[in-house]
Amino acid sequence: MFSFFKKKSPPPAPSPASEPSTASDTAAKAAPTGGGLIGSALVTPIAIPVPGAAPPERERWLSKLQDGLRKTGSSISTVFTGSRIDDALYEDLETALLMADAGTKATEHLLADVKRRVKEGGMTHPVAVKNALVDSIAHLLKPLEQALVIGQYQPTVIMVTGVNGAGKTTSIGKLTRHLASEGASVLLAAADTFRAAAREQLSVWADRNTVEIVSQEGGDPAAVSFDAVSAGKARGKDVVLVDTAGRLPTQLHLMEELRKIKRVVQKADSTAPHEILLVIDGNTGQNALTQVKAFDEALQLTGLIVTKLDGTAKGGVLAAIALWARERSLASPGLRPVPVYFIGVGEKLEDLETFSAREFAQALLA
Numbered sequence: 001m002f003s004f005f006k007k008k009s010p011p012p013a014p015s016p017a018s019e020p021s022t023a024s025d026t027a028a029k030a031a032p033t034g035g036g037l038i039g040s041a042l043v044t045p046i047a048i049p050v051p052g053a054a055p056p057e058r059e060r061w062l063s064k065l066q067d068g069l070r071k072t073g074s075s076i077s078t079v080f081t082g083s084r085i086d087d088a089l090y091e092d093l094e095t096a097l098l099m100a101d102a103g104t105k106a107t108e109h110l111l112a113d114v115k116r117r118v119k120e121g122g123m124t125h126p127v128a129v130k131n132a133l134v135d136s137i138a139h140l141l142k143p144l145e146q147a148l149v150i151g152q153y154q155p156t157v158i159m160v161t162g163v164n165g166a167g168k169t170t171s172i173g174k175l176t177r178h179l180a181s182e183g184a185s186v187l188l189a190a191a192d193t194f195r196a197a198a199r200e201q202l203s204v205w206a207d208r209n210t211v212e213i214v215s216q217e218g219g220d221p222a223a224v225s226f227d228a229v230s231a232g233k234a235r236g237k238d239v240v241l242v243d244t245a246g247r248l249p250t251q252l253h254l255m256e257e258l259r260k261i262k263r264v265v266q267k268a269d270s271t272a273p274h275e276i277l278l279v280i281d282g283n284t285g286q287n288a289l290t291q292v293k294a295f296d297e298a299l300q301l302t303g304l305i306v307t308k309l310d311g312t313a314k315g316g317v318l319a320a321i322a323l324w325a326r327e328r329s330l331a332s333p334g335l336r337p338v339p340v341y342f343i344g345v346g347e348k349l350e351d352l353e354t355f356s357a358r359e360f361a362q363a364l365l366a
Contacts (some may be wrong), residue, residue, distance in 0.1 A: 064345045068310035072100045073366045076133075080339040081125040085118060089126060093133070100316030100364075101285040106323045110136050115284050125222045134361045140322045141357035143329075146339035148275070148303065150184060155232040155240045157272035159225075159266060160305075161258060161295055162279035164246030167307035169198055171279050171344065173205030174352040175305075179328050180209045184238040189228030190215035191261060192245040202243050213235075221245060221257060224262040229268035242273070255298045262299060275302045277341065282309040282317070289320045292338070296328070302336050310351070314365050 066073070076096045091215060097107040102190060117123075117132040150156050172188070179186050188206050190213060192198035198291065199215050206213040212235075214228040224243050232240035242265070243257060265272050278295045280288040281320035288306075295301055309315060318340065325338050340355040 024197075032082065033060060049280070057350065058353070061345065061350065062359060064310060064351065065343070065360070066363045068345050069315045069364050070366070072314045072316065073248040075099060076365055077130065079170060080130040081346055082126050085124065085129055089129065090115070093129075094342065095122050097312070101314040102316035103286055103320035103323075106140070106316070106319040109323055110319065113139070130365060134365050137143060137361040137364065138320060140319055141360060143337065144304075144318070144322050145355055145357045146303075146326060146337060146341070147354075148317040148341045150179070150239060151273055153269075153274050155187070155229070155237045157229055157232070157240045157242065157269060158244045158275040158277060159244065159262065159265065159299075160277050160279060161244050161299065162246060162327040162345070163281075163291060166246070166281040167344065168246060168280045169201050169205070170347070171305050171307060171342070171352065172202065172241050173208070174344075174349055175342070176205060176209045176241060177349055179239055180211055185236070186211045186214040186239045186241060186356055187228060187232045187235070187237045189225050189240060189242040191221040191224045191228075192243050193217075193219050193224060198243065198245070200220050212300060220270055222261045225261045226264045227266045229265055229272060233269065236304045256313045257293070258295075258299055270277055276300065279304045279305045279307060280307050282315065283341075285314065285317055286320065288317045292321055293324065296338065300335060301338045303341045305342045305344070305352075306340055306355075309343055310345040315360070316328050319361065 004042060016316070035227065036159075041249045046070060076093070079092045079096050085208060094107055094111055098104070103108065113136040113276060114129060114132050116134060118129055121128070123129060123132065137218075138195075145347060160168055160172050169192070176186050176188065186209070188202055188211060190199045193216065199217070203215065209218065214231055216224050216227075221244065224242075228240055228242060242261070259271070262273060262276070276299050277348065280291055280293060280299050282288070284291075292304065304321070306318065321338075321340075329337060342352050343355050343360070344352045
């Protein structure tokens, strides 16, 4: 499903007739150009690709995404059933976008962009306005479409956060399965020590995926994280996934615990954590944007996983997040972007997929 690593074939053995290499030549040939090692094969870091032509598995997943967003798509599509492009159409479109959880600022942005496209394109029929809206949403979401790179560091340390109920631990389990199926060795860190069920749940995922786990009953979350990163380095693991405690962003003492975990992880590996991901529930509307802002302020997020887009999720909140991410980048150019790496449409393993702006925009208005 994903290509996490590109393994280089080992160089052919020199023939007996070839001239012997010097020590410096041998060192130059053996020197890695980047990435890490899996077994004896040199691994060059490669991004998880956003697919072009959709294979059958992707088509089935897109169908589930469309089904999950069907209520929103139907609501917006009714705006374009008339015969004229007029103020009434734009007013109805504004209402539909607000009802889809796009938020005031993103709705205003999309309306202005659609009107510009309609004027510049000389559009005269409402169906053309719908197509313009698809293009506008896809353009707004495009910066969120970035690839998660694994292999640049060994281990790549990924810290995963989120509020209780967002699907954080389940998403970690699915991501672990994908990584392991691509040949990456994964170590899980059960740093959600406040909730016994979280450790048990992560242990189940570790057993299913046949990966190792570092867990301490009642241990300090930061200490567990430190031990896991240290163990990952010592054992030559490719990825260390740190499951942190679910919490509300208003719980300041728990948010401080996350900062502590980040600081302690950096003591185990000065370059870590390499990714800080926030899992958000697609059903929570504008509250999801509030969570993104709060966790980013505390940790400087590097990516998002959006889950549960298979039920009553409206989907428009991604437009609000994209507009916030754009403003964030303009205000602080030195900060890493906050893309949406994955979106989930169900509980099954194959229900977690990479994010495509165009696919999402089309599903939203299918």
